Amino acid sequence: MAPSVPTVKLPAGTPLPVIGLGTWKSSPGQVGQAVKDAIDLGYRHFDCAFIYQNEDEIGAAFAEKIKEGVVKREDLFVTSKIWNTFHSNQKVHEAIDKTLAALRFEYLDLLLIHWPFGYKEGGDLFPKDANDKMAHTDVDYVETWKALEEVHKAGKAKNIGLSNFNVEQVQRVVENSTVAPACHQIEVHVYLQNKKLIDFSKSKGMVVVAYSPLGSNDRPKGPGFGDFPAPLEDAVVKKIAAKHKKQPGHVLLKFLLQQDLVVIPKSVSKERLKANLEVFDFTLDNEDLNELQKLDKHGEYRACTMGQDNSHIYYPFDRKYDSSS
Ligand SMILES: NC(=O)C1=CN([C@@H]2O[C@H](COP(=O)(O)OP(=O)(O)OC[C@H]3O[C@@H](n4cnc5c(N)ncnc54)[C@H](OP(=O)(O)O)[C@@H]3O)[C@@H](O)[C@H]2O)C=CC1
């Protein structure tokens, strides 16, 4: 019997396992097997998105494990996200139906707005204008939020939330919502500790999910990485891992779990899927935590900058991430 992962409760009471499986960059032909291995190992929380272009293979893997009787639909917690080319009301409804069909589900456990800014709708997922710049729209993310509320009320998403919003944008959604956002999914790891945004999101009742918790080291190196090593290679992280007879990945995940964050490490390796659950047999002490806190690069290392969008009025980060430089 696979060990069960502890849960936190979302505001509506839904239990959310504190470790989930990330699925971005998990290739066709690999992601379905990773999901099936993960279920066998005890994962019940899965982080998906329309833009990852692999929801169909993930849905087939869920269907297989449900048919085998290994899990029931209600044992799973599955998240997906509305991509930037689906921000208008009608497109949100189209997008959720596409995702539900791919996953072979009647409902999602959590639906997020992936980014606060919108792209030109109806064509490419990364549309460009005549000058080869991103083709943006000015659809207000509050309008997109209202559409998510409709999806929730229609029973197609048990919980709804945000991803990659900044403090002011979270505040605007909260002020204009009839269904409060349940969760905020943002980049958090030892090099981007994001304390202000975490504290603010929590103060609004949201559970914070840390994406790229290991530092996203399979991501092509862009301007957001600066000249730093990957967090998994950091000498301090390695030293603390050796002290506890654990691996660097364990230290990175535990650092976040000890801050009451939910983590969604991605892996397609059965060995590393298993390893990423083995974080409940040690505790980082105050000395470890102090040393890890000092590794924060305060925004100088960010895996997902979306720098090509930094001219958009709703771009959420510091505008230094300039893809043209
Ligand atoms: N909302 C958003 O905008 C975003 C959401 N996300 C979500 O977060 C998930 C995780 O983030 P992601 O950017 O993928 O990166 P992670 O920080 O999870 O790192 C993944 C990389 O680490 C490797 N890895 C996994 N486990 C270990 C381990 N124990 N030791 C050493 N290496 C390991 C993986 O390789 P291998 O597969 O070979 O094991 C892969 O190369 C995404 O997959 C996605 O679901 C991510 C970015 C943006």
Ligand SMILES: O=C1CO[C@H](CO)[C@@H](O)[C@@H]1O
């Ligand atoms: O989740 C993510 C990973 O993929 C996307 C791009 O391809 C990113 O925009 C996003 O943040």
